[in-house]
Amino acid sequence: MPEVERHSFDVLVIGAGGAGLRAAIEAREHGMRTAVLCKSLFGKAHTVMAEGGIAAAMGNVNSSDSWQVHFRDTMRGGKFLNNWRMAELHAQEAPQRVWELETYGALFDRTKDGKISQRNFGGHEYPRLAHVGDRTGLELIRTLQQKIVSLQQEDFAEFGHYEERLRVFQEFTVTDLVVEEGRIAGAFGYWRESGRFVLFEAPAVILATGGIGKSFKVTSNSWEYTGDGHALALRAGAKLINMEFIQFHPTGMVWPPSVKGILVTESVRGDGGVLRNTENKRFMFDYIPEVFKDKYADNEEEADRWYTDQANNRRPPELLPRDEVARAINSEVKAGRGSPHGGVFLDVSTRLPAEEIRRRLPSMHHQFKELADVDITAQPMEVGPTCHYVMGGVEVDPDTAASSVNGLFACGEVSGGMHGSNRLGGNSLSDLLVFGRRAGEGAASYVRGLSERPSVSDEAVARASETALAPFQAEGGENPYTLHMELQQSMNDLVGIIRRESEMQEALERLEKLKERAQSLSVEGHRQFNPGWHLALDLRNMLLVSECVARAALLRTESRGGHTRDDAPAMSADWRRKLLVCSLDGTRVNVEEQAQIPIRKDLLDLFDRAELEKYLTPEELS
């Protein structure tokens, strides 16, 4: 029996981004002794990278907005594959979640009458995104972090101890969940600093680990995004859905190489920026898909009028959902009309006065100036698609965020369903808050309903410890950095923005080989803050999740949202009724079809029949 530090809590939250922190706040406010376990320092999570804003139908700028309109936009954005109940809850509860942030101390940009200002974004019918310049994610994470501190101060006042009911374990990585008799019993992991192991005993675990972007070469995601929660859930016996849907954000930086993939916020387009090719043409007018023809302007004059008069003009096509814009950019570059470094031009300099650009897009101005020597008030930016977000994730109950494993919950990017096949910009931050809160509540109510707590067996601890130490046992094995680079290249080239059967087959073959080689990884040095060892452990998760993506993508023979197939370019109404569900069978990923639950009638009635005909089968409409 290896020596491990032990802690006992009511609820464990894995991940300290927006979803994890909101879940922890809720669990603690329901009286649960709660721990947050996070890979980075507290307050550094990937949520800080979110720029544009939080979508919530508050109607502060255009009073015609309502949750029903937001629901419609979300379903359209996801091409109707969304879990409609999640989309409904999300649209209904987002405004309360944003207002609540103000009570925690958030300072959003304001309208003239002192309310929270809202900006336009792709796929949203009205100005809907609450924002702080272009650093909304930072505001969100800092606000939640400070709320947690304030709860800890309350505990200090009451118990003389800050961490009585809510404790953050930072720079701590969970390597395995412990499941005993079919329900969650705890989690096992290591301190980055010392490499020492810790066992957490807890009847409920909330996964809030974010995404999987680090399996791709060009990505806006940070090192933490290695699909940990997705893999932990699979290994614990839960199911993943929609894993074939990956969002490539249309505008990532393309130059210099070292910053390739870093995000350029959609607000640039929301605030008037346009996309041009080397022929100086606003090419997005050529890429308006049939389903959106009545909503988007087909000429520059109308598109430009929309910024000041939204009631009488259609939207500019630069504000189509992200999947459409990313594909368009990809096509322009392939056709030889790309910019010098393989992107297209995104220009706001000819559209807004310099002062206005600096005020509305300060961090973009800063980022380009410092990293690329480009002054965005005077020059266009070069941009191209970058792996940004995974729509797929743990299959959960919409109301409680519970997975199919007792005691296991998931919220935020690691959960699946809410965004269907494509997420709208701004719907991520609101998703974190709405379902973070619901997961905290769901976990608290699960724990309260237990008559006895599960216990962790010594055997489970020994097994987890052995797995985590394996990379130190082998000598002269593979270098984890080399393996990681090969994985990223394979996923980028073969399961990227445009897919075809033969390439995905090849990806699966390569993944098999990588999996084999990963058995004999070896790392140098010792356990204290050793990034080589950390990567070796993360690779196990990346390989598993990549296999889910490739297998599901191979099976879905249609194109929809974040899944585009060269060999099956059309969207199929029959496929809309099917979800692909991944589960783990030993070391093998199984993918099975599962029927979608039909959309509730009163929600269907929010759409015109003519629009529904574009997505649904005649049988569903009859």
Added chain:
Amino acid sequence: MSYQGKFRVWRGDDTGGALEDFTVEVNEGEVVLDIIHRLQATQAPDLAVRWNCKAGKCGSCSAEINGKPRLLCMTRMSTFTEDEVITVTPMRTFPVIRDLVTDVSFNYTKAREIPSFTPPKDLAPGEYRMQQVDVERSQEFRKCIECFLCQNTCHVIRDHEENKEAFAGPRFLMRVAELEMHPLDTADRVDSAQESHGLGLCNITKCCSEVCPEHIHITDNALIPMKERVADRKYDPIVWLGNKLFRRS
């Protein structure tokens, strides 16, 4: 475009360490963090460094480059000549954990000592009304990415361990100012700035503002205005006399 760059990187832990020499490939457009990552991938797989976003937004990769407090991800290699030796060391004010990683828990301790936002009791969520011009002052301070470079550079604590207990440091004195200037915060923060958080120890040398990667005017817009509010209350003879005559408590 590529060349072999010369690096000296501090390696060691809390028991001691030394600068280690490396020669490593440098390509066009790269930043210092890229080079550190290349070292990890090719020569020193267990070289410890903290980083996250690689875009200057999370404030994780703080260190000292040729003695200057900087973010590794925002320091471009093109700012150095090709034959220059680039020395990378951990932040000096905080205890070393390993290589470039330091123990920054001091900052989390200080964050907890500042009373949180205190909203008016009678205001329901959704009823908050504030003007843009009024929120902008605190918004500037909320741009802070908590890289702690200002804390690292501040001479009050950089070589004075004994001041750490009494002094919150520029980042957290700025937090006090941010709350003091929040249009709806109801708590009084002026006395505690001086008495509990050590505002008086700051002698406005502006080093913190100079190293701030977000270019926040920490001294001019946060610390000096706070000092003025303290001075108004504490040292204004009329206020002093008023306080003597009409004790508030």
